[in-house]
Amino acid sequence: MGNKDSYALNAGRKSKAFEIGKKHYDIGNDLFRAMLDKRLTYTCGYWKNAGNLADAQEAKLDLVCKKIGLKSGQKILDIGSGCGSFMGYAAEKYGVSALGVTVSNEQKELTDKVYKNFPIETKLQDYRSINGKFDHIVSLGMFEHVGAKNYKGYMKVVHRCLNNGGIFLLHTIWCNKSDQVGDPWFDKYIFPGGKLPSIKQIAEVIEGLFVMEDWQNFGADYDKTLMAWYNNFNENWDKIKSNYNERFRRMWRYYLLACAGSFRARKNQLWQVVLSKKGVRGGYQSIR
Secondary structure: OOHHHHHHOOOOOHHHOOHHHHHHHOOOHHHHHHHOOOOOOOOOOOOOOOOOHHHHHHHHHHHHHHHOOOOOOOEEEEEOOOOOHHHHHHHHHHOOEEEEEEOOHHHHHHHHHHOOOOOEEEEEOOHHHOOOOEEEEEEEOOHHHOOHHHHHHHHHHHHHHEEEEEEEEEEEEEEOOOOOOOOHHHHHHOOOOOOOOOHHHHHHHHOOOOEEEEEEEOOHHHHHHHHHHHHHHHHOHHHHHHHOOHHHHHHHHHHHHHHHHHHHOOOEEEEEEEEEOOOOOOOOOOOO
């Protein structure tokens, strides 16, 4: 399928929702254990006061908790919950319960095992099937898989599930110009159906649904994060190479380095956007 066909046929449609799980996130937890931090956080770290990957990821998770004003006893929804790192951190440090949705069997099984003693539930389902009401909603590194044709529908799901006084925090990679499709190499080999949104595209789909309370760009931190992943991958390759081949090693190294280069050149950005349904009473206080 070509890139134009990918848009025309809506690669992000519900019937294709689980493809990214099978082709990327289910390729082996041994790979992600070798590459990521101990919480298996597969999103950009926050390096403002951090000197290593583990601290940068803890700082990012805490930053999200603080931005949404997390309080003990609240119930949160994590759309694209990965291996449960945010839900686990929030439950452990802030005393909340959480529902996570993922399209990856491997991620769900790992989350269920690691966080079995916490008030955390993970469902294997597409975001369009989410029901219920939540005090806050977060989405960390999942929106890149939604697809331009589905942005508005995604925002309507969030609006429907968010309590009136709640906060929605969207953490995602963004690009500097509006495109309808993603990079063809990444679409074929790394993230099928992936597509980065632009400011314009997001502004259009939140109109009439949300108040934009805060917008932070720390895209330069993704360069550091990706290089930390790249170094971990190289250092631990001998431990996992029996499950992969040399072609995969070259492809994965290129993926990590190409992404790091795009952030270093400031071609791509990492944005955290804080949204409310009716505006935070008295005004929202930005947290950095």
